[in-house]
Amino acid sequence: MMTSKTAASKTVASKTAGSKTAASKTAASKTVASKTMTSKTMTAETSHKILKKTTFKQHYIRSLGILGAVALLATTAACSSSKGAASKAPGGPLAGEGIGPGGVPTGGPTGAPQPCHGDATTANTWQGSLPAAGSAMPSGSTMAKIQQRGFLVAGIDMSTWLFGYDPNHTNVPQGFDVDIAKEIAKAIFGDANPNHIKFQVVTLADPTTGEIAQLNATNVDVVVRTTTITCARLANANFSNPYFTARQKLLMPIGADGKAQKLGLADMTGKQVCATKNSTALMTIAKVAGAAAAYPAANALDCLAYLQQGKVDGVFTDDSILLGMEAQDPKVKITTAQTSATDDQPYGIVTAKANTDMAQFVNGVLANILGSGQWSKLVFANGLQTSQSDTPKIPADYPLG
Amino acid sequence: MTATTARSTAPNQPHGQQPHNQQSLGQQPHGQRPQPPTSPTRHGSLTRLRRVRVVLAISALVFGVIGAWTVQMRSDGAHDALKHSGPLTQQATKLYHALSDADASAATLYLHTGPVPTDLLNRYKQDLVDASDALAAVTAEANGAKDSAADLKTIADKLPTYSEDMGYARSISNYGFPLGTRYLILASNLMQGDPAHPEIQPILGAAKNLVDTESRNLVGAEDKSSAFPAVEIVAAVALLAALLFVQAAENRRTRRLLNPGLVAATAALVLSMGWLLAAFAVQGNEVSMAKKQGADQVRILATAQVQSLQARTDEMLTLVGRGTANDKEVDYVTNAELGLGASLHRADAAATDVQSDTLARKAISDEAAWLTAHRKLRADDQQNNYDAAVNSALGEPPNDATTANANFQALQKDLDAAMGHAQVGFQTHSQSASDAVVGAVIGMGVLALAMAGAIVAGLGRRISEYQ
Numbered sequence: 001m002m003t004s005k006t007a008a009s010k011t012v013a014s015k016t017a018g019s020k021t022a023a024s025k026t027a028a029s030k031t032v033a034s035k036t037m038t039s040k041t042m043t044a045e046t047s048h049k050i051l052k053k054t055t056f057k058q059h060y061i062r063s064l065g066i067l068g069a070v071a072l073l074a075t076t077a078a079c080s081s082s083k084g085a086a087s088k089a090p091g092g093p094l095a096g097e098g099i100g101p102g103g104v105p106t107g108g109p110t111g112a113p114q115p116c117h118g119d120a121t122t123a124n125t126w127q128g129s130l131p132a133a134g135s136a137m138p139s140g141s142t143m144a145k146i147q148q149r150g151f152l153v154a155g156i157d158m159s160t161w162l163f164g165y166d167p168n169h170t171n172v173p174q175g176f177d178v179d180i181a182k183e184i185a186k187a188i189f190g191d192a193n194p195n196h197i198k199f200q201v202v203t204l205a206d207p208t209t210g211e212i213a214q215l216n217a218t219n220v221d222v223v224v225r226t227t228t229i230t231c232a233r234l235a236n237a238n239f240s241n242p243y244f245t246a247r248q249k250l251l252m253p254i255g256a257d258g259k260a261q262k263l264g265l266a267d268m269t270g271k272q273v274c275a276t277k278n279s280t281a282l283m284t285i286a287k288v289a290g291a292a293a294a295y296p297a298a299n300a301l302d303c304l305a306y307l308q309q310g311k312v313d314g315v316f317t318d319d320s321i322l323l324g325m326e327a328q329d330p331k332v333k334i335t336t337a338q339t340s341a342t343d344d345q346p347y348g349i350v351t352a353k354a355n356t357d358m359a360q361f362v363n364g365v366l367a368n369i370l371g372s373g374q375w376s377k378l379v380f381a382n383g384l385q386t387s388q389s390d391t392p393k394i395p396a397d398y399p400l401g
Numbered sequence: 402m403t404a405t406t407a408r409s410t411a412p413n414q415p416h417g418q419q420p421h422n423q424q425s426l427g428q429q430p431h432g433q434r435p436q437p438p439t440s441p442t443r444h445g446s447l448t449r450l451r452r453v454r455v456v457l458a459i460s461a462l463v464f465g466v467i468g469a470w471t472v473q474m475r476s477d478g479a480h481d482a483l484k485h486s487g488p489l490t491q492q493a494t495k496l497y498h499a500l501s502d503a504d505a506s507a508a509t510l511y512l513h514t515g516p517v518p519t520d521l522l523n524r525y526k527q528d529l530v531d532a533s534d535a536l537a538a539v540t541a542e543a544n545g546a547k548d549s550a551a552d553l554k555t556i557a558d559k560l561p562t563y564s565e566d567m568g569y570a571r572s573i574s575n576y577g578f579p580l581g582t583r584y585l586i587l588a589s590n591l592m593q594g595d596p597a598h599p600e601i602q603p604i605l606g607a608a609k610n611l612v613d614t615e616s617r618n619l620v621g622a623e624d625k626s627s628a629f630p631a632v633e634i635v636a637a638v639a640l641l642a643a644l645l646f647v648q649a650a651e652n653r654r655t656r657r658l659l660n661p662g663l664v665a666a667t668a669a670l671v672l673s674m675g676w677l678l679a680a681f682a683v684q685g686n687e688v689s690m691a692k693k694q695g696a697d698q699v700r701i702l703a704t705a706q707v708q709s710l711q712a713r714t715d716e717m718l719t720l721v722g723r724g725t726a727n728d729k730e731v732d733y734v735t736n737a738e739l740g741l742g743a744s745l746h747r748a749d750a751a752a753t754d755v756q757s758d759t760l761a762r763k764a765i766s767d768e769a770a771w772l773t774a775h776r777k778l779r780a781d782d783q784q785n786n787y788d789a790a791v792n793s794a795l796g797e798p799p800n801d802a803t804t805a806n807a808n809f810q811a812l813q814k815d816l817d818a819a820m821g822h823a824q825v826g827f828q829t830h831s832q833s834a835s836d837a838v839v840g841a842v843i844g845m846g847v848l849a850l851a852m853a854g855a856i857v858a859g860l861g862r863r864i865s866e867y868q
Contacts, residue, residue: 153785158723159579166723167577169514171787200785201724209727209783219784277597298597299725301583328578 113401116231118394121241121348124356126364134190142358143188146221151195152188154181155202155214155223155350159301161324162382163226173199176382177224180243180349180366183374184222187365212236215352222351222362226320229348230401238359240366242346242392243375244384246318248281250335251325253307263314264337268293271313274303280343280399281317304329318345323384346395446654447867453647454860458853460643461666464636465849468677471633472841475684478626479835482691486619487831489542490696491824493615494703496535496556497608501710503528504592504605507567508717511574511585512791529564536560539611548614555607563591563604582721589718593711596728605707616700623696626834627688630681637674644670644856651863662859666852673848680841687834694753695827701751702820705744705764709816712737713809716775720782720794730779737775741768748819757822764815771808778805 137143146152156177157164164177178199185197200220203209204227211223215237226246229239250273255261265273268289275281277296286294295312297303303315304325314335315322322334349366351358369375370391379385506525510517536556543549566588574581590596594603648663715733718726745768749761774793782790792798796806 159582159725161579165577165579169574169577171791198785201782201787203724203727206724206727209724299583301580302587304580305583305587325580328573328576328580 113230113232113235115400116234116398118396118398120231120234120398121229121239121363122394124238124240124359124363126360126367130187130361130364130368132190133187137188138357141361142221142355143361146188152181152185152197152222153200153220154178154184154197155200155211155220155225156181157204157225158201159299160226160321161327162384163320163324164224165324176244176378176384177226179378179382180369181222181224183369183378184224184349184362184365187361187368211350215350216354218352221358222349224349226318226347227350228345228399228401230399232401233350234398237353238351238356239348240351240359240362241394242348243366244320244347245390245392246320246345246347247339247341248284248317248343248345249319249322249339250337251304251307251315251317251322251332252313252335254331254333260333261335262337263335264339265289265316267337268314272311273314273316274306274312275316276300276303279317284343285316301325304332307332320347320384327383343399344395346392346398447864450860450864450867454857454864457643457647457666457856457860460640461670461849461852461856464640464670465673465845465852467633467636468673468845468849469842471630472677472680472838472845475626475628475630475681476835476838476842478622478624478628479684479688479831479838481622482619482626482688483828483831483835485542486615486622487696487827489539490612490615490619490699492535492538492542493608493611494699496532496539497605497612497703498706498710499528499532499535500556500560500592500605500608501707501714503532504589505710505713505717507570508585508589508714508721509795511570511582511721512717512794529560532560539615548618549611552607552610552614555602556604556611559591559604563588566591582723582725585721586718586726589714593714593732596732605711609707612700612703616696619696620692623688623692627681627685630677633677634674637670641667641670647860655863660859660863662855662857662862664859665855666859669848669852669855673845673852676844676848677841680838684834684837687830687837690753691827691830691834693751694757695823695830698748698751698753698757698823699820699827701744701748702816702823705741705748706813706816706820708736708741708744709768709809709812712741716778716794716805716809719779720787720791723787733775737768738772753826757819757826760815760819760822764812764819767808767812767815770803771805771812774803774805774808 131137131143137147156173156175158166158173160175160177163175164173165175166173181199182192182197186192189196200214201209202211202214202220202223202225204211204225207213211220211225211227212233214220215223224243226244227233227239229242233239250263250265250268252261252263265285265288268285271289271293272295273285273289273293274295274297275285277298282294282296295303295306297306300315300317300321303312303317306312307315308329315325315332319334326333349362351362369378375391503525506521506528510521510525513521536553539549540553540557543553566584570581570584570588572581573584590603592604594606595601644663644667648660648667651660651663652658712733715729715736718729719733722729742765745761745765749758749765752758752761778790778793781787781793793804794806796804796810801807
């Protein structure tokens with residue numbers, strides 16, 4: 001996995017890195033990585049503090065550099081034994097993304113997924129500055145082929161409010177995912193001409209219509225559909241750095257005063273809380289509120305229907321999904337109780353395993369829109385500002401999945 | 402004196418008969434009839450003849466009762482098939498069809514964008530009205546029968562929830578919310594069954610059970626109406642043997658060739674048996690025609706209709722789900738490619754006349770065309786050509802005969818025509834079967850009375866010869 005490009009990104013990172021930490025342990029499998037490592041780097045905690053201290057604007061200006069820093073950080077983390085990943089039982093619940101059954105696509109390696117770290121996405125970093133939007137892409141590259149074809153094919157979701165949906169049933173999708181896909185098309189073609197992008201529905205983890213299957217079949221060039229970056233999925237596809245981080249929260253009917261309730265998952269013992277079957281959210285419900293409280297649904301949105309029908313007392317899943325539910329029913333709201341960051345879901349843009357150049361290009365586009373402030377514009381435009389308004393962070397370890 | 406002689410010469414006579422014999426002998430003037438009896442004594446012959454007369458007359462009446470009862474049994478069966486089980490099966494079939502058609506229409510409605518197509522909306526509403534009517538009719542006709550009570554309850558309980566969820570789906574969808582799609586799928590699962598909860602009986606599952614139950618009852622009625630008249634035939638043979646035996650004996654004793662009364666009774670017996678067997682043969686044939694040309698085909702066609710409608714629902718829901726309902730496509734393969742195909746070939750094999758055979762073959766070819774159109778539709782949907790897939794499903798443009806909708810509608814037309822033909826066949830033959838035994842009950846009674854009368858009269862002449 002490690003390439004010379006990782007070493008290059010580290011160089012950028014070391015300019016912004018402030019504190020020192022020595023890579024304590026060396027994993028045999030990461031020997032190549034550790035050889036390219038410098039001793040100057042920083043811990044995740046320090047990086048987090050920097051992010052918190054910076055103001056909103058500074059934040060974006062520096063985001064590129066920080067991304068690089070985090071990239072190096074993650075490389076370091078790769079050398080140490082990952083406690084976060086180890087705490088999750090291999091072959092346990094699949095990391096849920098809120099919608100559809102989370103799962104490992106067929107055809108990939110069998111057995112429990114190996115732990116993976118931040119470098120799994122930062123490894124694919126575009127070198128230098130991206131080609132100017134609309135200018136000729138490097139000859140022979142995936143982007144050049146897309147340019148020649150005349151349009152980008154983006155795999156999206158069509159049933160997740162605020163991310164990918166078709167409100168007028170006219171096959172004109174909109175949402176945050178759709179906007180991110182449009183940014184990629186704009187970076188290739190130089191304009192926002194709707195003819196330069198086509199959309200294709202992708203079903204999560206489906207063996208024939210899932211993201212991996214459609215990418216490998218070259219039905220789609222990129223997939224932007226609230227897909228959580230997981231180690232299992234990383235074995236079969238390239239992911240961008242996180243473009244959105246969702247936190248799992250509880251949605252309940254509004255209180256008698258018309259405001260959001262204060263209850264948390266721990267208060268739901270003896271009640272029914274809905275989540276997508278096979279999702280980590282469902283396991284969290286069982287862990288915190290008891291196995292009897294976990295109520296599985298085929299689709300996350302079914303949970304809202306069950307809540308309206310009085311079959312369940314609450315819905316526990318990604319806040320990004322819950323925001324969409326709030327939009328569809330004014331009588332429900334995300335509760336104000338604080339939830340843990342342990343199960344945060346980093347969403348990534350998926351590209352085919354074979355097209356490393358595309359993965360690097362997408363990472364470059366993402367870095368640009370994060371840096372230019374376009375990312376937060378899109379977050380606000382899609383009504384996601386009440387969720388995680390901070391720029392997405394690259395975690396030390398990705399969920400096993 | 403004579404009585405003593407008679408007693409001594411006929412010691413085998415039962416004692417109970419003696420006083421009567423003595424008394425009647427006492428009343429009779431001696432030697433009025435000079436004809437020489439062949440039996441040892443005149444008194445013995447008289448007693449015997451009287452007894453034979455009573456036994457034969459009663460036997461004739463009993464035969465008549467058995468005959469009338471047999472006819473009544475078969476007539477009841479035919480009547481049950483024509484007026485109760487038949488209509489009940491038909492209503493259950495109508496319920497099954499209306500429910501699945503409602504679900505297919507609702508899913509199709511949902512796929513339409515822009516103004517609501519009123520004909521489709523009216524069809525959905527009419528389906529629900531038809532289903533409610535059929536449900537009420539079946540409930541009334543079944544009259545608390547245990548075999549159908551649970552299924553009727555399932556349908557009656559869930560149908561309001563179904564239509565409520567469907568209405569909710571449509572109104573949420575007006576806001577563009579994907580939640581509408583989930584309500585559509587939840588409602589449809591209530592109708593078709595939820596793959597995640599196979600233990601919950603869906604509405605259509607209960608409706609299918611009803612059709613099966615009523616079909617079984619119809620077969621029972623048909624069997625009853627064509628039961629072999631074994632008791633009647635045994636009775637007829639016994640009576641015939643007795644009549645012939647008595648006539649042969651009389652022939653020997655009197656050297657008269659025939660006793661007109663007994664001959665008339667025998668003729669009446671033969672006539673009544675002939676009537677009965679002819680009526681039964683006609684009826685049996687009509688019942689079997691009603692079964693083969695009617696009920697059997699109706700059953701197969703009803704299954705095919707529902708399978709095609711379920712597949713249509715799957716086709717629509719896969720499109721509506723936009724990737725979240727791909728399991729419905731798996732369902733489509735089960736319903737259309739496996740179930741429906743097999744049913745249509747069964748219908749073709751069961752076809753008894755040219756028209757039903759032609760219709761079955763046309764249905765098979767239209768089904769194949771639909772499958773082809775459906776595969777193209779799926780390929781379009783999967784290859785970034787959703788609009789083309791939707792157009793095919795909804796039949797745009799209307800003059801394009803290759804769309805999935807055009808071929809599905811053609812298939813529905815074939816099945817409707819075949820169903821109508823089979824139902825007419827059932828009705829006609831059931832009516833004929835019922836008509837075939839009309840009058841046979843009275844006929845059996847009249848002929849039995851005539852037989853008894855002829856026996857009494859015929860043997861009465863012989864008895865009076867002794868007196």
